[in-house]
Amino acid sequence: xxxxxxxxxxxxxxxxxxxxxxxxxxxxxxxxxxxxxxxxxxxxxxxxxxxxxxxxxxxxxxxxxxxxxxxxxxxxxxxxxxxxxxxxxxxxxxxxxxxxxxxxxxxxxxxxxxxxxxxxxxxxxxxxxxxxxxxxxxxxxxxxxxxxxxxxxxxxxxxxxxxxxxxxxxxxxxxxxxxxxxxxxxxxxxxxxxxxxxxxxxxxxxxxxxxxxxxxxxxxxxxxxxxxxxxxxxxxxxxxxxxxxxxxxxxxxxxxxxxxxxxxxxxxxxxxxxxxxxxxxxxxxxxxxxxxxxxxxxxxxxxxxxxxxxxxxxxxxxxxxxxxxxxxxxxxxxxxxxxxxxxxxxxxxxxxxxxxxxxxxxxxxxxxxxxx
Amino acid sequence: xxxxxxxxxxxxxxxxxxxxxxxxxxxxxxxxxxxxxxxxxxxxxxxxxxxxxxxxxxxxxxxxxxxxxxxxxxxxxxxxxxxxxxxxxxxxxxxxxxxxxxxxxxxxxxxxxxxxxxxxxxxxxxxxxxxxxxxxxxxxxxxxxxxxxxxxxxxxxxxxxxxxxxxxxxxxxxxxxxxxxxxxxxxxxxxxxxxxxxxxxxxxxxxxxxxxxxxxxxxxxxxxxxxxxxxxxxxxxxxxxxxxxxxxxxxxxxxxxxxxxxxxxxxxxxxxxxxxxxxxxxxx
Numbered sequence: 001x002x003x004x005x006x007x008x009x010x011x012x013x014x015x016x017x018x019x020x021x022x023x024x025x026x027x028x029x030x031x032x033x034x035x036x037x038x039x040x041x042x043x044x045x046x047x048x049x050x051x052x053x054x055x056x057x058x059x060x061x062x063x064x065x066x067x068x069x070x071x072x073x074x075x076x077x078x079x080x081x082x083x084x085x086x087x088x089x090x091x092x093x094x095x096x097x098x099x100x101x102x103x104x105x106x107x108x109x110x111x112x113x114x115x116x117x118x119x120x121x122x123x124x125x126x127x128x129x130x131x132x133x134x135x136x137x138x139x140x141x142x143x144x145x146x147x148x149x150x151x152x153x154x155x156x157x158x159x160x161x162x163x164x165x166x167x168x169x170x171x172x173x174x175x176x177x178x179x180x181x182x183x184x185x186x187x188x189x190x191x192x193x194x195x196x197x198x199x200x201x202x203x204x205x206x207x208x209x210x211x212x213x214x215x216x217x218x219x220x221x222x223x224x225x226x227x228x229x230x231x232x233x234x235x236x237x238x239x240x241x242x243x244x245x246x247x248x249x250x251x252x253x254x255x256x257x258x259x260x261x262x263x264x265x266x267x268x269x270x271x272x273x274x275x276x277x278x279x280x281x282x283x284x285x286x287x288x289x290x291x292x293x294x295x296x297x298x299x300x301x302x303x304x305x306x307x308x309x310x311x312x313x314x315x316x317x318x319x320x321x322x323x324x325x326x327x328x329x330x331x332x333x334x335x336x337x338x339x340x341x342x343x344x345x346x347x348x349x350x351x352x353x354x355x356x357x358x359x360x361x362x363x364x365x366x367x368x369x370x371x372x
Numbered sequence: 373x374x375x376x377x378x379x380x381x382x383x384x385x386x387x388x389x390x391x392x393x394x395x396x397x398x399x400x401x402x403x404x405x406x407x408x409x410x411x412x413x414x415x416x417x418x419x420x421x422x423x424x425x426x427x428x429x430x431x432x433x434x435x436x437x438x439x440x441x442x443x444x445x446x447x448x449x450x451x452x453x454x455x456x457x458x459x460x461x462x463x464x465x466x467x468x469x470x471x472x473x474x475x476x477x478x479x480x481x482x483x484x485x486x487x488x489x490x491x492x493x494x495x496x497x498x499x500x501x502x503x504x505x506x507x508x509x510x511x512x513x514x515x516x517x518x519x520x521x522x523x524x525x526x527x528x529x530x531x532x533x534x535x536x537x538x539x540x541x542x543x544x545x546x547x548x549x550x551x552x553x554x555x556x557x558x559x560x561x562x563x564x565x566x567x568x569x570x571x572x573x574x575x576x577x578x579x580x581x582x583x584x585x586x587x588x589x590x591x592x593x594x595x596x597x598x599x600x601x602x603x604x605x606x607x608x609x610x611x612x613x614x615x616x617x618x619x620x621x622x623x624x625x626x627x628x629x630x631x632x633x634x635x636x637x638x639x640x641x642x643x644x645x646x647x648x649x650x651x652x653x654x655x656x
Contacts, residue, residue, distance in 0.1 A: 007485065011488075011493070012489075015489075064607055064616060065620075066616075066620050084607075085520050085606065086604065086607050088507060092511060093514075093605075096514055098605075237620075239622055239625065240443060240447045240622065240625040240628070241443050241625050321618055321619055321621055324433065324621055328429075328430070328433065340619075343620045343621060343622065344620070347621060347622055348432050349432065
């Protein structure tokens with residue numbers, strides 16, 4: 001009895017120490033925030049100075065995994081070494097100052113940094129950021145794509161899917177608040193407040209181009225923007241597979257995009273003779289307002305109107321390679337970035353972009369002015 | 373002499389197959405030959421795209437071996453650089469973890485009442501998935517150094533250390549305590565102090581158990597190193613390269629890194645086997 005009690009006590013003691021240690025790592029250092037709020041943010045530095053300073057101390061952050069090319073292009077623009085720290089999918093590194101210049105999407109991480117709702121860091125307007133569009137190194141992000149063979153065999157299906165999806169996007173851009181609510185109902189990965197913020201910001205990306213001008217036709221594939229993206233990609237993507245790399249370097253826009261389906265959708269009166277009544281689309285990330293157009297189209301019945309019986313919106317996230325999923329026929333359509341599509345095609349996939357949803361880059365580099 | 377001859381006459385004549393089966397050197401050889409034959413068949417099936425039709429895949433996701441080999445040749449410098457980074461993490465984690473685990477086992481063997489609970493806690497640590505531990509230690513080691521490459525390595529080593537320590541601790545404890553009953557009695561009869569029993573009896577008895585632990589933790593250390601690279605702050609290592617390439621749909625290159633990871637595992641295991649045969653000679 002005595003021995004048993006003793007053993008029990010030691011076990012619980014050690015266990016509680018272990019749990020205590022582990023729970024300690026989740027806590028945020030609140031002191032860091034209050035200190036920084038009173039910092040000296042008066043010194044006006046140019047974007048160039050900030051980038052130089054962060055790069056010289058090796059504290060520029062990005063997620064990597066194909067998201068890094070705009071950052072690399074920016075660093076090269078200022079003739080700085082092109083190395084960066086790997087950011088995880090939180091902004092803790094930015095919060096604890098281990099990353100001075102952190103990558104953020106305007107519609108996601110930037111909101112988390114600024115806002116103080118659940119999951120936010122609450123920095124408000126005390127943070128500033130460098131916009132890739134202003135720096136001339138913007139690359140195009142979310143598009144819609146499918147395989148060339150699928151498009152060829154099901155031209156009406158592709159045009160109908162575009163027609164309904166673009167209608168969904170148009171509605172979402174005009175009514176971001178409602179779109180956010182719809183997304184939330186369809187199994188959102190984030191809180192309703194953040195969803196509303198996201199919808200607001202995504203609408204801006206869909207309806208403004210890289211130069212800041214308003215986009216009149218949602219989903220239009222602008223050649224100059226696509227060309228800029230492809231050129232930056234060619235400069236900073238090196239594929240280790242020599243044959244793929246050669247193919248990548250010789251890619252032209254005609255290899256990776258086909259505007260005919262978009263034009264067919266635009267010219268249509270909404271009546272289609274679709275070949276495949278049940279289709280699916282693979283998202284690039286977890287379900288949220290980044291993809292609100294599809295959820296709106298689904299919710300408002302736009303897909304039904306053009307003749308689809310069933311449209312599946314398949315969640316992505318983490319290491320889901322949307323290009324692979326579409327190429328091997330698991331899903332019919334997908335959302336990816338032009339660079340991913342181009343590199344997949346270079347290594348032998350058969351993918352083609354059929355519409356460009358985001359017309360400008362959503363990537364910014366966020367920083368705390370008092371650190372510079 | 374006569375007796376022997378009689379036996380031969382009485383006993384049933386063995387078939388050739390049976391004789392081959394009972395031949396010692398054939399037995400030794402066959403442990404080698406069958407895996408080799410299996411490997412060759414697999415290589416044949418792979419290269420001739422039979423595997424592809426079985427698993428309904430294409431040469432894109434499962435590239436042919438000559439393609440993978442070609443890429444490995446092309447990028448061997450990059451492969452080496454990433455291999456060194458991964459092996460360093462696995463090696464230091466394995467070394468520190470195993471030492472730590474062994475020390476804990478010795479401690480528990482000496483003070484069983486205090487330590488036994490600790491052993492179960494360590495066992496619990498080992499069952500925490502690496503994907504959960506890696507980001508945690510990433511955040512923990514932020515203050516270790518201003519050099520991201522170094523601190524990221526430290527965090528990876530800690531994860532490997534924990535996994536290996538648990539494995540070694542649990543196994544070595546068995547080796548230190550599961551002793552032939554009479555030998556412990558014998559030591560008692562000699563009035564040997566605890567220290568001597570530990571030194572002369574328990575430690576030598578634990579050596580085979582140490583190798584049992586290593587047989588699990590050597591491959592585990594490499595696997596853990598590879599997985600924790602996914603989450604590391606500094607981008608390097610075989611595992612990280614596998615992930616980067618798969619996201620960009622560069623399967624051939626990803627396979628080149630997967631093959632490298634396999635090679636690291638196989639080489640490490642061979643080294644361990646050689647070490648074991650040297651160290652355990654007197655046990656056979």
